[in-house]
Amino acid sequence: MAIRDIIIIPDKRLRLKSEAVTAVDKPLRTLVDDMFETMYAAPGIGLAAIQIGVAQRVVIMDLAKKDDPPEPQVFINPEVIGASAEKSTYEEGCLSIPEYYEEVERPSAVKVKYLDLDGKPQEIEASGLLATCLQHEIDHTNGVLFIDYISKLKRDMVMKKFKKAAKKGEPVKPLSEDKEPSHHIG
Ligand code: GNR
Ligand code: NI
Numbered sequence: 001m002a003i004r005d006i007i008i009i010p011d012k013r014l015r016l017k018s019e020a021v022t023a024v025d026k027p028l029r030t031l032v033d034d035m036f037e038t039m040y041a042a043p044g045i046g047l048a049a050i051q052i053g054v055a056q057r058v059v060i061m062d063l064a065k066k067d068d069p070p071e072p073q074v075f076i077n078p079e080v081i082g083a084s085a086e087k088s089t090y091e092e093g094c095l096s097i098p099e100y101y102e103e104v105e106r107p108s109a110v111k112v113k114y115l116d117l118d119g120k121p122q123e124i125e126a127s128g129l130l131a132t133c134l135q136h137e138i139d140h141t142n143g144v145l146f147i148d149y150i151s152k153l154k155r156d157m158v159m160k161k162f163k164k165a166a167k168k169g170e171p172v173k174p175l176s177e178d179k180e181p182s183h184h185i186g
Helices: 026-041 128-141 152-168
Strands: 046-048 058-062 072-083 087-094 097-107 109-115 121-127
Touching (some): 026 046, 026 058, 046 128, 058 128, 097 128, 121 128
Antiparallel strands (some): 046 058, 058 072, 072 109, 087 097, 109 121
């Protein structure tokens, strides 16, 4: 097992459409193991393979509450095959856009088909946080980020901040701490 580096914006790989998994084999299980170790270390509640630079349609998740037993879930080649008309709003974050959080509206419930770790086709009807997280992760497999759903003004601000930090090779501070010092008052 190994913790892998999580790539962050503006890394262009986050915009790739990942390739379908063709074999649920040993190397895939190793990838999944590494993804869990990476996600738990971050920590996060979900992870798509592209976030560690692997453009394969693999998503993992663990929505267990802190201090409850772990509930690892794996979705291979996940696909939304149905969505409710009803929407719900959730404050989302992303390990590839560290420390930025914004409300996103998505269908409240979705039906998703996928393969399990035995390569067996499965379907799940998800609501609540699972529905939000599945949509967030499936978006990653298609090169879509949650900032694509916020206003252009906010998105441009976030991208600018991360581009600047990437150029300087600096860690990115939360936007709340990003106020420029005043030049006129002591
Ligand atoms: O850890 C994560 N938390 C989260 C919160 C609200 C909606 C989606 C997520 S997923 C995110 C981890 C991540 O970036 N997955 O791609
Ligand atoms: Ni994410």
